[in-house]
Amino acid sequence: MANVVLATNGKSMPKLDGSIKNKVYDFFEKVRADDTAPGLHIEPIKGARDPRVRTGRVDLNFRAIMFRVDDTGGETTYIYLGTWKHDVAITLAERSTLRVNPINGVLEGIVGELSDGAKGPVTPHFTTSPSKQDAKPPTPSFLRGLGFTSADLTDQLGLDPDLAARALAAPDDNAIIEIAATAISWQGSALLDLAVGIGIDQIRDAYGFTDGPVDGTLSEDDQILAAIDHPASKMQFTIIDNNDELRRVIEGGDFAKWRTFLHPTQRKYAEKSYRGTFRLCGGAGTGKTVVALHRARNLAKRNKDARIILTTFNKTLALDLKADLRILDPALIIANKPGEPGIYVAGIDQLANAVLNQSPDLGPAFAAVFGSSAGEFGSSRTDTDKTWREVVQTVASGLDHRLTHPSFLENEYVAVVLGNNVTSLEQYAKVMRTGRGVRLTRPQRIAVWKLIDGFRRRSRMDESVSFPEVLALAAKELQLRADSGAERLADHVIVDEAQDLHATHWALLRALVAEGPDDLFIAEDSYQRIYGQPVVLSRLGINIRGRRSNRLTLNYRTTAQNLHFAVNILAGEEYRDLEEGEESTKEYTSARLGPNPRLLECDSATDELGKIADRVKKWLADDGIAPGSIAVLTRGKSDRGQLVRALGERGVEARALDDKPASADHVQVLTMHRSKGMEFRCVILTGIDDAHVPSAATLRGYPQEEQAEAMQRERSLLYVAASRARDQLVVTWSGKRSELLG
Known part of the structure; x- marks a missing residue:
């Protein structure tokens, strides 16, 4: 039986249609069972750059490119890079390589080029001495302006010298992003880190380069197998444990990159054990939720009897978490109620109700919260x-x-x-x-x-009973149980979208789990706080001071242009985190480029509705974008119905999105608040005028002393809305444009 490793984030791997995906799955299922079966036609390539390269017959027209690696114990592993049409696969295989980077020990699978002049990844030739680029620096050079040299990129990080030379010749950060998109996984990611001024030592530490390369006393094949476990190698390669995992990865849509791919920094936060509570922050699209999901899975794998609670701000986001968790690993046990082994997933208000429903007598908790035992706890809110x-x-x-x-x-x-x-x-x-x-x-x-x-x-x-009162009652009930010697309901609690939680939320979370290793894991973004007032966790009995907090900076969702627009909305404001530390967007960057956001000033509300419909029609007809991938966002609920009707009258099928999941067959119309945690290919922000954004009606509800904080929430709301767009963003208004647009 052979082992299989898939390259899940290769830059040159083609996308496969459904029929070929099934054949690839069947091929590797047979490889895992018996790689010597003659029908597989696993053959070496004469004259190939790498003697380990093989191709295998997926069907009469397609062949898979892979590398055969045999360890000293005689066990065989196939490392798969992709499937191409027969003749293309043979040509690419001749020029493809698999090697361990001698500078940092990362495994790198490089797909060859179709011709010498074709653009694509190049086979790395490593050096340990400065290149000639240092003697004659190009002008201008963005990275040199930040203080980086060729030796930094090649000798310290292990970047391919040709890639390093192109990066050092780049005049600006957008050019760096374009170059990074052509590189293999970890090298492209490292270039993006360099572009925002992250230091060499910091990058080496984040990517796990501090331990040096793989043990040189091992055979080449054993070095390759050992390098698979390197954190940066896992950005490109995934070890397949069983056929169910194989099918999920192959059928998961572009090889399910978001599920199998983790940046080394993300992987560290998902896998590391902490002495106590840990907080992970990061801007929109930096992967905090993905880390939370992987962490829940890792904790469950570490201890099958662990009682894990995964919670978030509301039930809609919780439903998304549960669905994604099932996709990530269908074998995970999803608990039906808090306190059971497995992962219990619920919005935090639903979690509080579940706690109270398990209590035979709420009298003591009721008395402790309200000062009187009179009254009943019912379902009415x-x-x-x-x-x-x-x-x-x-x-x-x-x-x-x-x-x-x-x-x-x-x-x-x-x-x-x-x-x-x-x-x-x-x-x-x-x-x-x-x-x-x-x-x-x-x-x-x-x-x-x-x-x-x-x-x-x-x-x-x-x-x-109000929702905050339910939370306070649940927290008090749990604390009274613990004081009487009863076991806590959870071993680990993971919280997503934590920036919007208030004091009674945190009281409940603290009461769910005893202080200790891996008790609370908190994912939040202070810039996305759009509800309530800020809290300081240490005042609520939760300690994240010292080295118990860190942040993610690389945005995987939003293009650089859309990210710049969204971050600019925050300019001039001072934001504080959950320990009153100052937040900064300095190192935020995106891995993708795209068109600039379009700002459309309209003559009237009717003109605005027409331009929105025209833009949506163009996306649907000319660009072939699916209706469910388009969203129109408004500031208030009252505008949704009018927009749905107006789009319908103009030939666009749209649906107002509230608590139900998004519809794939309709353009989505929703409020900015409802868009939290979601993403769409194309987004229109409508009604961004001085009357609606910021909301004059909302601001009137706050005393003068709290106006600045309320305005900051309005700014954060627009930031949240703008950062929902993956590819294209359009902003419309009639009358005077909002001051928050700058």
């Missing part, structure tokens, strides 16, 4: 905005009018009262209100407490 407005109208509090808006009162209730387990006026009068923008005098606190007490009484009369 409080309409908080409506209830606050009714309480303000009926309770004579004497509070300043500017502080009676539901948004201020709700944030005060959640962050200060529920977040600090306050149950009485005496406690509220003394509690620290850290992070709240508005200072309150003692008379004002008394007035606010009257309204909070009124809110609680009205909710109890309606036998309803």
